Amino acid sequence: MAAEGMHPDNVFRTKPDFMKLADKYPDFRKHCSFNLKNKLRYDFKSPGALKVLSETLLREYFDITVHIPTNKLIPTIPLRMNYILWIRDLLNTLPESCTCGGIRGLDIGVGSCAIYMLLGCKLFDWTFLGVDTDQENISSSQQSISVNKMDDRLSLKHVDNGYALGLIPELSQGEFTFCMSNPPFFDTADNHDDSSEADCERATPGGELAVLKTLIEHSVSLRTRVKWYTALVGIKKNIVNLKEILRCVDGITKVLTTSFCQGKTFRWGIAWTFQPDLRDCHISRARSTKAVKKRGPIELRMDLADFTELGALPKNIDKFGVLSTYIKDVLAKLDDCGLESVSEIPCCSKLNFTAASCSWAGSRKKRRELKRLQLQQEQSGSTPKRPHADSDDEDDDSPPVDVKRRRLQLDEDDEESSSISPKSRNGDDLMEVEVSSKPDSGIGNDSRSPSVTGTCEQNGDSCEQSDAQSAAALSCSIVLKLEKEQIHIILSSRFHHQRENLNSLMLYVKGCLQRYSRGEVKT
DSSP, X not given: OOGGGSOTXXXXXXXXXXXXXXXXXXXXXXXXXXXXXXXXEEOTTOHHHHHHHXXXXXXXXXXXXXXXXXXXXXXXXXXXXXXXXXXXXXXXXXXXXHHTTOOEEEEEOOTTTTHHHHHHHHHHOOEEEEEESOHHHHHHHHHHHHHTTOTTTEEEEEOSOTTOGGGOHHHHHSOEEEEEEOOOOEEGGGOSOOOSHHHHHHEETTHHHHHHHHHHHHHHHHGGGEEEEXXXXXXHXXXXXXXXXXXXXXXXXXXXXXXXXXTTEEEEEEEEEOOSSOOOOOOOOOOOTTXXXXXXXXXXXXXXXXOGGGTTOSSHHXXXXXXXXXXXXXXXXXXXXXXXXEEEETTEEEXXXXXXXXXXXXHXXXXXXXXXXXXXXXXXXXXXXXXXXXXXXXXXXXXXXXXXXXXXXXXXXXXXXEOSSHHHHTTOOBOOOOOOSSOSSSTTOOTTHHHHHHHHHHTHHHHHXXXXXXXXXXXXXXXXXXXXXXXXXXXXXXXXGGXXXXXXXXXXXXXXXXXXXXXXXXX
């Protein structure tokens, strides 16, 4: 259970004490053993052990008692917590008039123990209507609701198709604050072994994309009768398809997506609403462990033979010296930038580069403007002042070069928000959501925060310098190397939020070298 992959308020950000659980719960202890180093091990490969684990965690952390049938899917509690906490954050965006009478949720597909309904009622005092197509699920879930004495707040209904919301009588008679769903991932046509009940819960005709299309179609007719429509998605590519479908729906005011990570399991959430006048509220997110993983450098290699103007120089080391000097001059002339030499040897240079702003951006547009002014002033004989930047960010007719880039994975790291408008369709629908290190509630506080503060107090000078570098548009190291008959350029930064600016700087340097190789730049 990786803390980085959890919602900030998820109690399971702190790993459960399995030794304590084994001492307290005999059923849990049966699936524990000790290895040669006398460390407790739990049998995660056994379905029976996983069933007991989920039941034990619900009892220990939430005082919820359930009995999960052995022939049904076993809910993983950390994942369920991530989803329901995200819904809580979505509800904070609604006007007060939508929630003043209490929160009422619709759970589509309650499963074998109505896990979402029990958690929502226990943690936030929500009321629920749960629907399911499986009568056995309805029966076992009703037992769990009765055992936990929540019959007055939670109700169940057997339906033929829970995603066809327009066919649910309760929706035609009242309103719901939200609906939630965790549809089967796979298509029954691709599922060759559907003999068990669990397999039936994993597959449905058309897969999750088909059932969520049905949910979207019915949401168009219901509109604000449900304030937030949400779904948990198990196949990543379906998120893209669903967003494209939602973009074409008139009246939707907001679409949000997020990613959930717990251990090695990834899931994705999607939500949409027709509700106007949403409030601007911080929506916490379960941050992917890949998002905080250290990113590698960006590399560029170009053959020295491409630079025909350097053909008169007999040695490759001389050609490299000319090119490295040219690159340093280009970087040193940028506005609001600083260049510092760390080490210099004939075949390798290491530099530190800082920039308060991305002054190299838009250089191609500046050159085009210069050419236009030159044509206009040709008759008068005057020459306009040359814009500072002089490289191509991208050249369609440029010679091929070997560029290695490790880009940020935006689908897993960024919360996305899109208003259904022509502007959002042009890709301007990304919204970064900062992960809060101090959760609003007392659940799952990160105990590491005080130690970080202490380190900053003890190392004030280094912390101030690090903060200044982090606040800059870009702070990176640059290595220029001669490798055989190529110039090798390596850019790296330890600040992952500067990755996009690091990419653009490499494109700028690439453009400069390409124009130099074509003889468009004179030194």
